[in-house]
Amino acid sequence: MTKPTRELDILKLYLAKRGLKLTRQREIILAAFLKMEHVSAEEMHWIISRKDPHIGLATVYRTLKLLCQTGLAQEQHFGNKAQFDNVAHKGHHDHLICTRCEKIIEFENCQIEALQEEVASRNGFTIHTHKLELYGDPVLLPDGTCKNCGRDLTDNTRRTPQ
Amino acid sequence: MTKPTRELDILKLYLAKRGLKLTRQREIILAAFLKMEHVSAEEMHWIISRKDPHIGLATVYRTLKLLCQTGLAQEQHFGNKAQFDNVAHKGHHDHLICTRCEKIIEFENCQIEALQEEVASRNGFTIHTHKLELYGDPVLLPDGTCKNCGRDLTDNTRRTPQ
DNA sequence: TTAGGTGCAAAGGGTTTGCAAGCCT
DNA sequence: AGGCTTGCAAACCCTTTGCACCTAA
Numbered sequence: 533m534t535k536p537t538r539e540l541d542i543l544k545l546y547l548a549k550r551g552l553k554l555t556r557q558r559e560i561i562l563a564a565f566l567k568m569e570h571v572s573a574e575e576m577h578w579i580i581s582r583k584d585p586h587i588g589l590a591t592v593y594r595t596l597k598l599l600c601q602t603g604l605a606q607e608q609h610f611g612n613k614a615q616f617d618n619v620a621h622k623g624h625h626d627h628l629i630c631t632r633c634e635k636i637i638e639f640e641n642c643q644i645e646a647l648q649e650e651v652a653s654r655n656g657f658t659i660h661t662h663k664l665e666l667y668g669d670p671v672l673l674p675d676g677t678c679k680n681c682g683r684d685l686t687d688n689t690r691r692t693p694q
Numbered sequence: 695m696t697k698p699t700r701e702l703d704i705l706k707l708y709l710a711k712r713g714l715k716l717t718r719q720r721e722i723i724l725a726a727f728l729k730m731e732h733v734s735a736e737e738m739h740w741i742i743s744r745k746d747p748h749i750g751l752a753t754v755y756r757t758l759k760l761l762c763q764t765g766l767a768q769e770q771h772f773g774n775k776a777q778f779d780n781v782a783h784k785g786h787h788d789h790l791i792c793t794r795c796e797k798i799i800e801f802e803n804c805q806i807e808a809l810q811e812e813v814a815s816r817n818g819f820t821i822h823t824h825k826l827e828l829y830g831d832p833v834l835l836p837d838g839t840c841k842n843c844g845r846d847l848t849d850n851t852r853r854t855p856q
Numbered sequence: 857t858t859a860g861g862t863g864c865a866a867a868g869g870g871t872t873t874g875c876a877a878g879c880c881t
Numbered sequence: 882a883g884g885c886t887t888g889c890a891a892a893c894c895c896t897t898t899g900c901a902c903c904t905a906a
Contacts, residue, residue, distance in 0.1 A: 553860060553905050573896080588863045593896065612774055612870080612895065628814060631822050639817070644809045648828055651801055652790060657830030660793050664826045666810055668819030715880045715885055735871080750888045755871065774870065774895080862903065871893080878887070 539566055539604055539620050546602040557587050561595045565605065569638060570617045571596075608663060626664040630678075701728055701766055701782050708764040719749050723757045727767065731800060732779045733758075770825060788826040792840075 543562055547554055560583050564576060571579070577592045596616045599605035604620045610629075617625075626644075628637040644664065652659045670678045705724055709716055722745050726738065733741070739754045758778045761767035766782045770789075779787075788806075790799040806826065814821045832840045 551859075551906095555861060555905070557862075586863075590864080590897075591862060594861085609771055609773055611771055614895080628817055628819060630819070637817055639813055641809060641813055644806055644813075647803060647806045647809070648826075651803055651806075652828055652830045655790055655799055655801070655830075656833045657790060657792070657828070658833070659828050659830045662826070662828045664810075664824070666814055666819070666821050666824045668814045668817075668821045671818045671820065713881095713885080717880070717886065719887075748888075752872075752889080753887060756886085776870080858904105858906095860903105860905085862901105864900095864902105866897105866899085868897070869895095873892070874890095876888100878885105880885080881883095 537566065542604060542620075543599070543602055557584075557591050558595055558598070560584060560587070561592060562599065562604075565596075565599060565616070565618060566620065568618060569621070570608070570615045570636070572613055572615050576616075606661075610665075624661075626666070628666045628668060631667050631669055699728065704766060704782075705761070705764055719746075719753050720757050720760070722746060722749070723754060724761065724766075727758075727761060727778070727780060728782065730780060732770070732777045732798075734775055734777050738778075768823070772827075786823070788828075790828045790830060793829050793831055 540559070540562060543558070544554055546552075560580050561576065564580050564583070565571065573589065573592050573596055576596065577587070577589045580587055580592070596605060597607075599616065600607050604618075605616045606619045606624070608615045608617055608627075625638040625640045628639055630636070645662075648662055649659055672678060702721070702724060705720070706716055708714075722742050723738065726742050726745070727733065735751065735755050735758055738758065739749070739751045742749055742754070758767060759769075761778065762769050766780075768779045768781045768786070770777045770779055772791075787800040787802045790801055792798070807824075810824055811821055834840060
């Protein structure tokens with residue numbers, strides 16, 4: 533039904549190992565998930581509704597959690613909403629969040645990670661995972677439009693850190 | 695009623711400037727807040743219930759948000775719960791979170807912050823604030839007790855990153 | 857055939873809001 | 882006195898759960 537991928541194999545293996553099943557819904561959700569950097573459950577629900585309008589939101593939640601268990605996804609909370617990151621494609625990364633629009637830029641920086649390890653070991657811990665979010669004001673052009681998204685942000689209020 | 699502090703002055707000024715009022719509830723909550731590094735709304739509600747059992751949870755939420763606006767507090771989300779950090783006392787800091795118990799260690803690291811600025815400016819942003827959480831496994835002693843909290847953690851499951 | 861999975865709707869937990877009564881200034 | 886605040890309860894939002902009906906293996 534879906535074209536075979538390395539990620540599908542990972543999922544199949546995970547399921548087989550514990551007697552779980554590969555369903556049509558899981559295949560559809562995985563395929564959609566692999567096409568993006570990150571999604572919230574509701575976004576995913578909306579996206580796959582075009583493939584099959586009968587898949588329930590609960591199934592989306594259950595499947596995205598499942599993908600986290602396989603290591604293909606990673607859950608991140610922004611405020612009170614959760615996002616699921618596609619780790620399979622890009623590896624671990626951090627987030628630079630625009631405080632004026634909804635844009636989220638992903639990045640990675642080895643030097644920062646190294647310093648994190650240092651802090652942790654100084655405190656008697658080994659890092660298992662981490663989360664770094666930078667909340668930034670975009671540089672605006674003279675006319676008040678955002679250099680990044682092009683919108684006029686003169687009067688916008690800031691998005692607060694979460 | 696409460697002993698005067700620099701923080702109380704900051705709050706008074708903020709309120710006066712926009713025609714808001716200093717109430718008994720706000721004084722009680724601020725005084726309690728200044729004694730701790732961070733609190734959740736429910737913890738705060740419980741703590742001040744000893745001073746006045748009639749203060750509602752909604753008032754606690756409203757007041758903690760107010761403290762964020764004054765710059766005395768900063769809201770941080772851990773999973774689906776929010777914590778309010780006492781910025782007034784310690785300045786900005788990051789969190790090292792034990793994945794085995796509920797312990798949260800606060801730290802700050804200038805080198806990491808400098809690298810963050812670098813990442814942001816490379817992407818056309820100036821950092822307004824940030825959030826860094828390290829999720830770590832504590833070093834266990836030979837008998838399986840945690841070097842940090844002293845509890846036996848042999849069989850515990852991990853706390854997941856949020 | 858038989859776990860395990862699904863959809864739906866209801867329950868949950870944390871946070872916010874509407875409103876009448878209460879309190880600062 | 883007038884408007885900001887409060888407490889209470891209901892509303893909200895996102896997420897999880899219970900359950901009878903499906904479905905992969």
